[in-house]
Amino acid sequence: MSKIKSIIFDFGDVFINLDKDGAMTNALQLFQMEYFEDDILLTNIAYETGQITTIEFIDFYNNKFKNLDEKKIVEAWNYILRDFPEYRLKFLKDLKEKKDFSLILLSNTNELHIESVKNNVPFYEEFKACFNGFYLSHEIKKRKPNKDIFEFVLNEHNLIPKECLFIDDTYENTKSASQMGLHVWNIDERTEDVIHLFDIKKDLF
Known part of the structure; x- marks a missing residue:
């Protein structure tokens, strides 16, 4: 299990x-x-x-x-915003359909960035609908790596840290989550892809 x-x-x-x-x-x-x-x-x-x-x-x-x-x-x-490969949406949708996990998005972002994403990613709403919780820093007024943002998500969904995996490309963020007892994957976007989650972190599944 x-x-x-x-x-x-x-x-x-x-x-x-x-x-x-x-x-x-x-x-x-x-x-x-x-x-x-x-x-x-x-x-x-x-x-x-x-x-x-x-x-x-x-x-x-x-x-x-x-x-x-x-x-x-x-x-x-x-300028920082680039493409959103649709195969990652497929991975997420497949994950949602299995219903094995609660899926949560936790992002440091802002109104201009998210509006640009909405305007340029045709499947944004489909992407957002995959999550049980969708938290953007400018909306909840908290940001990573501060521990209060993780406490907020844990409390909001009644989560046990050791039963959570947090995936982020920034080391400071995964370090903070790890100190709170969450499992983490500090993904290296240059060599790794989220769709390979179950191969790279197979020890957790």
Whole structure:
């Protein structure tokens, strides 16, 4: 019998592909900076946790970079988002149909990113419907790797940590979940794919 009853998935670089390095390079070139200053980093986190609105977020960048209009700012922000291979949706739908696990999505994301995904991924609603819980950081006002976001999900679904597998591409996030007793897979998006879950983590199933 499987040790795992619930699988908690990240979104970026688990289902949808991201270009983190390209997005950073593109933004630094656009802003004519060598690194992101503290006010930018703090504003980005505030936006990702729903502490500021999209209008306030764009106003911050408009005021800081007066040569940039809203369109360029939004394009730079969404540059990170790439394709969502449909075979991963099939994997998820097959998993849902088996009804062996509770499926939960837990993502650090923001309103602009998720709106872009909705507009560019034709099967977004079909994807979302596969989950028993669908949590975005800007909506629940918590973000990984802070432990309160994991406590929130565990409490919301009455989960036992040792019966959960958390899959994320960011080490800090899986480390935090592991410290709370969850099983983890720190997926390497360059060499691994979520569809191979039951081969790579077969010791759990």
